[in-house]
Amino acid sequence: MSNKEKVPENTAVRLSLCLRYLREMKDDENISSEQLAQLTGIPSARIRKDLSYFGQFGTPGKGYTVGKLKEQISKALGLDRQWNIALVGVGKLGRALLNYLTFKKSSFHIRAGFDVEREKIGKKISGVKIYDPYQMPKIIREKKIHMGIVTVPQEAAQEAVDLLVISGVKAILNFSPVRVVVPRYVKLRNVDLASQIEVIPFYLAKDNFPDR
Amino acid sequence: MSNKEKVPENTAVRLSLCLRYLREMKDDENISSEQLAQLTGIPSARIRKDLSYFGQFGTPGKGYTVGKLKEQISKALGLDRQWNIALVGVGKLGRALLNYLTFKKSSFHIRAGFDVEREKIGKKISGVKIYDPYQMPKIIREKKIHMGIVTVPQEAAQEAVDLLVISGVKAILNFSPVRVVVPRYVKLRNVDLASQIEVIPFYLAKDNFPDR
Incomplete structure (x- = not known):
């Protein structure tokens, strides 16, 4: 999933924080990077950049599906295993x-x-x-x-x-x-x-x- | 002691780490930013920049006196009081x-x-x-x-x-x-x-x- 660019150390920390809030939501809900920014206090542009290291997420204008985003962040962080x-x-x-x-x-x-x-x-x-x-x-x-x-x-x-x-x-x-x-x-x-x-x-x- | 430039959040974290190593040294020893960099893992240019927010420290070429540097960092961090x-x-x-x-x-x-x-x-x-x-x-x-x-x-x-x-x-x-x-x-x-x-x-x- 990763591209050639080096992923900054803090990306994982920020995505982990996003994940915490996503876990409290329902899987079929939708969320925009702006809403995620409001919850976490991380700027929305930073969130979009962090996610971009791991491929294409969400639909422009529509945001992300919570369940799918959760799954993709978990995978990016290596949390899809034991x-x-x-x-x-x-x-x-x-x-x-x-x-x-x-x-x-x-x-x-x-x-x-x-x-x-x-x-x-x-x-x-x-x-x-x-x-x-x-x-x-x-x-x-x-x-x-x-x-x-x-x-x-x-x-x-x-x-x-x-x-x-x-x-x-x-x-x-x-x-x-x-x-x-x-x-x-x-x-x-x-x-x-x-x-x-x-x-x-x-x-x-x-x-x-x-x-x- | 502070100048007009805004001090970055992580400056305090880095100076606190420097302080930990300085505390293990004798007050009359001398230390260069390069030696401090080796101990802490923080780049020496970063250390010099962090210190620069709080005024003039050390002598160019001679480095810092441990006791004086400890005192000045403590003061910068607000650790000179209870x-x-x-x-x-x-x-x-x-x-x-x-x-x-x-x-x-x-x-x-x-x-x-x-x-x-x-x-x-x-x-x-x-x-x-x-x-x-x-x-x-x-x-x-x-x-x-x-x-x-x-x-x-x-x-x-x-x-x-x-x-x-x-x-x-x-x-x-x-x-x-x-x-x-x-x-x-x-x-x-x-x-x-x-x-x-x-x-x-x-x-x-x-x-x-x-x-x-």
Whole structure:
């Protein structure tokens, strides 16, 4: 479906947001890019450009059919199949993410958890079995796990990432507030919760926005 | 310190990342924008441009003094003062954030938690007292709270945000995966953990990157 142009990183983020609103609508409804813009806060021209990377969507003047658009965005994002996840670090943040990911009709399934705490190993948390990290290569192979989510303390992050890479995982979402290194063939995405909070005072300092 | 040019949204995010690395260095060390680029993965020209919004930093050819740069970025980001926070929703994610925010030397202090669960109200969690949401306007005034962090379930998010706004909070960080509405004078930042995960398969689908 993709053309020769390189797809910007944020396209996936924006389309994912569109998808969230489309999921709340009926499949046979129609929606224009302007309506989608109003719902999501993304400019309509940006939405049309984002969709254009993946081929022809909708009818000019008539907009999109919700069901069809949902299906095509899902396919573009790779959400039309099942993704198996390993969660490394089953502390408070890890358990919060377990809850987030147990929503219905999700493409994502946490198939295994890993934690160094002895009292967690062998138990099930939110229906997910927790293993000792030394079992990672075996479990990840057996359960056909594609991606890892890392929610361990800062000082353990690189070790957790290395274990995932050795185990054959091709994508990692790192929540530890530290820079980790992966080989080129592994996709790494960092989510830094602390800096999400740290940037807010900047917006509160009005003189940073002289034209308001 | 700011000039007439509008500061881009992502400048604060990038400077916050730079700050993280500077904090690990000694104050009297020197660092060039190229070294900072290597550490953070941000292009050095971008770093110099980001810094330029806030005045003149460093000496051409010699780079920056770590201590001075840290101080100036902190000031630019508004981190040279104390920010008081209210946490609305003290579930798993809320408690994970409480842990995140108890790091030393932080500019952020969670001064109060709010939750509808009776068994939490009146108790202390990670040293923070939990209140009934109806007490919000009073507590926020008394404790001089500037910003709110919302970690309630989706269906309760708008109500939580409305209560914060009524209580006089000027900035809100929303972790609920739903779009909420605030008046123009309130700064809202959404952190959508689910979509952070949802965009990963896109990167795994290699044909989205024809030039790799």
